[in-house]
Structure formats: C-alpha cells, structure tokens
Amino acid sequence: MGDGLLSTITDPDDVKALPAEQLPELCAEIRATLLDYGHRHGGHIGSNLGLVEATVALHRVFDSPRDRIVFDVSHQSYVHKMLTGRVTSYLDETQADETTGFTNPDESEHDQFVLGHTGTSVSLACGLAKARDAAEAAGNVVAVIGDGSLSSGVAFEGLNNVAEQGGNLIVVFNDNEMSIAGDFGGMYGPLARLRESGGTAQPNIFNAFGLDYRYVEHGNDVNALTAAFEDVKDINHPVVVHIHTTKGLGLPNCDAAKTGTTADPCDLSDSHPHAGRCEASHWQTPDSALNNPDDPRKYYGKLAMAALEQRFTDEPGLVVISPATPGSNGITREFRDRAGAHYVDTGITESHAVAYAAGIARAGGTPVVATTASFFQRAYDQLFQEMALNAQPVTLLSFLGGLSGSDNTHSGAYDIAMFGNIPGITCLAPTSGRELLGMLAWSTDPARRDSTRPGPVVIRMPGDPILAAERETGTALSAEHLPLPKPSVNWTQYDITRIGSKAAILGLGNTYPLAEQVAQSLPFDATVINPRQFSSLDISTLEALRTDHQLIVTLEDGQLEGGWGEKIATYYANHLDTQGRTPQTLAFGAAKEFTDRVPLHDLNRRYSLTPEAITTAIRNRLKYMEHARSKRQ
Structure with missing residues (x-):
C-alpha cells in the first residue's frame, strides 16, 4: 500500500478537495502506480498513462455518478477506478483481482456499463442524455472516446445522432495519434491537421456533423484540462472536447509509439502470464518466433501468414484483412511490411472488414479476414447477409474461440453457436497445425470459387490444448516445413x-x-x-x-x-x-x-x-x- 496522496482518495470528492497545486503530484503518483501495476499484473497500461490528467480533471470538474461518464472500450478506465474507491486494487497486489480490466457497474456506481469492445460510448451517452432530458432531470453526460475507437463505424452513427438530438452531451476525444496498431483511415489526416493548427484547420470532422468543438493542445496538463472541462460543464448543446495526449507518457520508450516500431510499446500484457484476461496482447514478435511455439494465438497465426505469404507473388488477389490488433493474432510487423498491398488494416471496423472482404471476393479476389471470435460478434449482420447469403468465398480466421479465463467481454465461448447456425458457412475446427494449413489451402484455393455457390469458410484457430498436444508429441510445425503439399481431403467428413x-x-x-x-x-x-x-x-x-x-x-x-x-x-x-x-x-x-x-x-x-x-x-x-x-x- 502507498502512503502518498493517491492512497487518501476514496471517491471523487477527495479529488475535488485537493488544492489545485497538488493535482500534478497526484497525477505523478497515479502514473507511477500504473507502471508498477503493469509490470506486476499486465494490462492496458499505455492508454491509461496517456489519460491520467484527463481522468483526474474529469473527476475534479464533474460530479460522478450524477454526471454520467462513459469510457469507450473502457480499457482506459484504470485511473477512473483508482479515483472512485478502488485504488487498493492497484496499490495492493493481493487485491488486484478484485477489479476487472474494464468498467463494471457491479463494482461501482461510477461505472455505467460493462464495455470491452470499441466505438459505442457516444451511442450509449446519447441514450443516457435522451432519458435524462425526457425525465427533465439534471446532470452532464460525458463520453470518453479515443485510442483508435473513433474510426469504428458505430462511433460515426453515434455522432450523427448526437448532433440531431441536441442537449447536454460532452464528447471527450482522446487523440493520442495512434490506436492499438496504428491509425488507419482517411479521417486521420484531417485530425493531424487539426492538431498542427491548434484546432482551427478545415475540414473539421466534428463541425461537419454540426457539433460544437474545442481543442486542448496540452492534453497531459491537468490544469488546462480542468479549465476546459469547467468551460463545457452544464453546456446546453453537444460539444466535442478534442484533447491531444501522449500515449504511454511516463515510459522511457513511449516515443516509440510515434515511430511505428511497435504496435503499442506501452501495453505490458504479453509479458504477464494472465495477458489473455484483458485481450491486450499488443507486443509484436518477430517471424522467427514461429520456431519457438508458445502462445497458440500468435503461433498458429504466424503459421497461417507464412503459408499465405508464399503465394503472394503468383496470386495478386490474395489479401489478408485485419480489423485491428494484428500483432495479437500473429500478423507481425515484418509480415505486414513484406505483404504490401496483400495486407490491409481497416482499423477497428469488424463490420466493414467483413463487408469489404465480401466485395473483394465478388470481384474475383481471395480475402482472408483475421480477428478474434468475440470481435466477429460485432459483424453478425455482415456475416449473415453480405457474406453468407451472397455465398462469397471469404475465409475467416477466428482466434480465441472457446473457453478461456478472459474477461466477460472477450469470451469466445459463443462462437460455435454463432457461426454454426448461419446457413451457408462452412465452419472448420482443425486439431493440428497441419490440418489448419490444409483447411486454409482449401478455403483460399482460387479453383473453389468455380463451384455454383462456393460460400464462406470459418477456420477456428487452434488453442492451448492443441498446441500443448503438438508440443508433447513433437509434431508442431516450424518454418522449415513450409510449404506443405496441398492435401486432397473432404474437410466436412469426420x-x-x-x-x-x-x-x-x-x-x-x-x-x-x-x-x-x-x-x-x-x-x-x-x-x-x-x-x-x-x-x-x-x-x-x-x-x-x-x-x-x-x-x-x-x-x-x-x-x-x-x-x-x-x-x-x-x-x-x-x-x-x-x-x-x-x-x-x-x-x-x-x-x-x-x-x-x-x-x-x-x-x-x-x-x-x-x-x-x-x-x-x-x-x-x-x-x-x-x-x-x-x-x-
């Protein structure tokens, strides 16, 4: 347990009671606590290090839980939890498991929702504001979005609704110039110009929605943020407060985030045995790790990418698509650099990624979409209609399917029921690396599209039990084994x-x-x-x-x-x-x-x-x- 300022914070009122000159000291203690917690326990540390001052300022100005604060994805909520009665979980290792990696109303009245997927904060806040206004009640509604979440399609839908609805709603856009694996999309150029111009450049995406807009250049200055939030508190119309923060602030290598040398140098989850609980494994590992199988998700992902890469020269239409977190699934930085146009990161956009793949398939290409099972849930309509109903030969590589000790937002226990009950999808479950590559070769075979209705294929990537069995028997594949001969197997036959x-x-x-x-x-x-x-x-x-x-x-x-x-x-x-x-x-x-x-x-x-x-x-x-x-x- 600590004996500084942070240990005295039991609720947001204690933050309000501090003299203004002590706020930087509190922020410094929080940052040190995050770093220590991350090294001991893992988690989404980089995003929280960048949001320390903003969270302190939010609780300094607003009156949670009467003022409702919704954290997008909510992996950015560690500091919020420290300031709302749960600080011992971060100071005392014996109590670390008493707090989850995401917001959770069962833990605290200050948490509005259980959230582990991205882009929904604005929509949720819009609903909270609508109900508040209908009841003629008081209070602010604040949506905290960023760390790549803004590129999610549902975020745009929410912004569109906010502008039409009107009334008090404050969107805090945490712009740290990156997301989990870099920002992708046309919106990020205009956002960069907004930063460069101090918030004055046009086009301004938020103004285009009809929203009021404020810019805070020094997003890690607690006093500047406090002033900005006080300026919009109790505002009578929607407003976006765009804050420019530094992800991983406090880590010696946090500047690496700006160089593109790693997907997220500030998140520590892969170094911790319980990394899977937060779905935060963002470190990149070199291709050579294929010869040292450890994490099945990365190992089998690298194996699949190695097999596909060998075909790029002869198959210009073969495309790997990742709706974010590529490194977690074995799509390494080296592979992406070599793949060039054969690899597309669509940002955190699962629905778009599946529909995009269906378009590629319809035009004669061979798309492979790779993400986790719990993320594919977000694209159910596109899985059903654009892909299956249209019988498009898309291959989905579904990671982390099945039971795990993960957070409730990231469990893959529902994937068989989801995929297996959509007509027209062939759902494969390999029990070895060799089977995986055989299934992948069949599903992506250009000749397969010549059938009347070739249809999509889901390959449920093998997990820990399969890799453990292969390691025990010495049958785990390595890079030298590739390419394998294409098997002639009816994969639908037991x-x-x-x-x-x-x-x-x-x-x-x-x-x-x-x-x-x-x-x-x-x-x-x-x-x-x-x-x-x-x-x-x-x-x-x-x-x-x-x-x-x-x-x-x-x-x-x-x-x-x-x-x-x-x-x-x-x-x-x-x-x-x-x-x-x-x-x-x-x-x-x-x-x-x-x-x-x-x-x-x-x-x-x-x-x-x-x-x-x-x-x-x-x-x-x-x-x-x-x-x-x-x-x-």
Missing part, C-alpha cells in the same frame, strides 16, 4: 482416428486431445473421432456408428445450448433404426452464461470437461443402460 466399440467420443477442435485422454482411461476400446467441422452433420459416419456403439459422446469447448453436440443428440433422437432403436448420447460443453476471469481449469471442472468427469459419466451411463436391458429381459 475423421475416425481410433476404431472401437460401445462408445464413440467426438472431440471438436480444442477438445480433441481431451477425447483421446478419455478413450485411454476407459476399460474398453472406444472409438475416437475428429469431426473437423461444426456446420453440418456427417450423416454417413453417424449412421455407421449405430452398428457397434451404444453411446455417442460429444465434447466442445463452447456453449452447449445451440451448439454442435446438441445437433448430434437431436439427430439420433429423431432418427431411429428399423427396430425403433437409436444410440444414447452424452453432450459435454459450457453452460449458457457469462463468465468473468474464471480460470480455465475451473471452467473445465464446472462443465465436467475433464477426463475424470467424462469417464465417470460414460461408465455410469453404460452401466445404467446395461441394467435397463437386463430388466427388460
């Missing part, structure tokens, strides 16, 4: 990897190693199957299992309800053999619930996704079935 009887265990994607472990622990030879895909049923294989199998067991590391295993259970329930019989089924998967930073091993125990629990369930079910048969006889 692969029977172990032939047995009585029970068949189908382990989808990341649960395939678990299926192998269960089979090895049973007192009889069970059949083991790698389904390879979750978009359709391999009816011929399911029917063939009837002969020697009394029990069909499905394993998936995703939501069971609406998922893959239920489809197989439903198939057998609805299709009896000629004597009116059908195998019984056991389906293992996750409950339909939000989980927040629950360790993966605890989730697996909760959902009985362990060898012991599954083996016990199989033995008990077979014993029950045998007892029932003996009673009938």
